[in-house]
Amino acid sequence: MTGTLYIVGLGPGPDGWLTPEASAALAQADVLIGYKPYVDRVPAREGLARHASDNRVEIDRARQALQLAQEGHVVAVVSGGDPGIFAMAATVFEAVEAGDPAWRALDIRVLPGVSAMQAAAARLGAPLGHDFCAISLSDNLKPWDVIARRLEAAAHGDFVIALYNPASTARPQGIHAAFELLRSLKNRETPVAFARAVGRADERIVLATLGTADTALVDMSTLVLIGSSETRFVPRTGAAPWLLTPRTYGAGR
Amino acid sequence: MTGTLYIVGLGPGPDGWLTPEASAALAQADVLIGYKPYVDRVPAREGLARHASDNRVEIDRARQALQLAQEGHVVAVVSGGDPGIFAMAATVFEAVEAGDPAWRALDIRVLPGVSAMQAAAARLGAPLGHDFCAISLSDNLKPWDVIARRLEAAAHGDFVIALYNPASTARPQGIHAAFELLRSLKNRETPVAFARAVGRADERIVLATLGTADTALVDMSTLVLIGSSETRFVPRTGAAPWLLTPRTYGAGR
Numbered sequence: 001m002t003g004t005l006y007i008v009g010l011g012p013g014p015d016g017w018l019t020p021e022a023s024a025a026l027a028q029a030d031v032l033i034g035y036k037p038y039v040d041r042v043p044a045r046e047g048l049a050r051h052a053s054d055n056r057v058e059i060d061r062a063r064q065a066l067q068l069a070q071e072g073h074v075v076a077v078v079s080g081g082d083p084g085i086f087a088m089a090a091t092v093f094e095a096v097e098a099g100d101p102a103w104r105a106l107d108i109r110v111l112p113g114v115s116a117m118q119a120a121a122a123r124l125g126a127p128l129g130h131d132f133c134a135i136s137l138s139d140n141l142k143p144w145d146v147i148a149r150r151l152e153a154a155a156h157g158d159f160v161i162a163l164y165n166p167a168s169t170a171r172p173q174g175i176h177a178a179f180e181l182l183r184s185l186k187n188r189e190t191p192v193a194f195a196r197a198v199g200r201a202d203e204r205i206v207l208a209t210l211g212t213a214d215t216a217l218v219d220m221s222t223l224v225l226i227g228s229s230e231t232r233f234v235p236r237t238g239a240a241p242w243l244l245t246p247r248t249y250g251a252g253r
Numbered sequence: 254m255t256g257t258l259y260i261v262g263l264g265p266g267p268d269g270w271l272t273p274e275a276s277a278a279l280a281q282a283d284v285l286i287g288y289k290p291y292v293d294r295v296p297a298r299e300g301l302a303r304h305a306s307d308n309r310v311e312i313d314r315a316r317q318a319l320q321l322a323q324e325g326h327v328v329a330v331v332s333g334g335d336p337g338i339f340a341m342a343a344t345v346f347e348a349v350e351a352g353d354p355a356w357r358a359l360d361i362r363v364l365p366g367v368s369a370m371q372a373a374a375a376r377l378g379a380p381l382g383h384d385f386c387a388i389s390l391s392d393n394l395k396p397w398d399v400i401a402r403r404l405e406a407a408a409h410g411d412f413v414i415a416l417y418n419p420a421s422t423a424r425p426q427g428i429h430a431a432f433e434l435l436r437s438l439k440n441r442e443t444p445v446a447f448a449r450a451v452g453r454a455d456e457r458i459v460l461a462t463l464g465t466a467d468t469a470l471v472d473m474s475t476l477v478l479i480g481s482s483e484t485r486f487v488p489r490t491g492a493a494p495w496l497l498t499p500r501t502y503g504a505g506r
Contacts, residue, residue, distance in 0.1 A: 017273075024269070089382060110374070111375065118365040129339070131403055133386035133410075133412055134384060136383070142383075149410060157405070158402070158403070244350065245343060246346075249399050
């Protein structure tokens, strides 16, 4: 008898963003596996074994989870945000593809969650109100020329751009290089937001423009949003402006 | 004394994807406003006025919600999925921008939700495991040449592509034109998925390739996913394959 492998999105942090589906899976699991800060978010309880690991061992973590499910456990692999977006779902299916053929018969379920760009967008207003793209800068698995090509394409297509993992240990200069490239391709007045740790105690929002934004403020907990040509600030009484990408295109020209 | 305006994401349908934050806002509201199918998802209760409207009157709906909040009501504007992604958040801030200056002092809160592409991705495996973009084809507010330019940019950048609103009444031919364009720009063996009404009773998943996919199967409840050059099927025992876009880039060449 084999078990079940849940790949669970915990959302950006607050319990208010943890779906009932994810809560139910966490309540049912007997093994919890993940990067330590995410495992730490799940309260301890009797009957739940916990395997917290470093953030460089995703594929080992996926294999361990598959093996334990194969042995009959109900395993929850936890990711922050949505496990399908720059997180553990891809790692698990890579492990399935390269691993024990028996794993292809396992009951594997991906449980979606609120991703960082959605939390950031909610806090800011409606910056993702029109076409957008999401690009990860943290990638020792992806050559810089692929990132540069995607940034160029995103600028050419006039997408709103969400940058994930903007300041990885492996590539701390990525965010500076990305902004240098985008400044050569887009209007320097384009609105930009650095949304750090949205929903958590250390949340910090910085609004700026592409030309003047200080990329030294960006760390690994920051979601970077860069507007399209339509994105603009909407003044707000008594607080920082909202950020809006309207549904219309070209209306203001 | 003014009220509060919640812009609430209901997720794709099932209660398991409705966040606790959204549930709490719906329990607190005294006015519910939205497109009828979304309003119908919220159970009736005493003290909750309901304003269901057609899907062509978004801006009127937003103004009504702002006015009622201004008068002191706790108003919940509901969207399917995430209100920040091709939904009501942008409409509300457009209305704020063009409307009564007093609205700029209102307490407006966007509550994110699971969007259709995330539900589809969770069901399919990990198709959004790497850089991706989201493009709406339903747009009488956006000229076709903008859509075509973004599809070309998405192909050039080798993004995974999520198409929202692929078969609008205003532009029923959009999905056929989009596929014709993408077939001229991308490998015809690229994996494609049509994920219809994921999580609901009438859910239907179709897997295909870009070259052979039958776009006549696509309706307004369908989320269309088109892979990058790295996206592939992972065979599964006893069921349709999973769809995977791995974290690595170029490893298979």
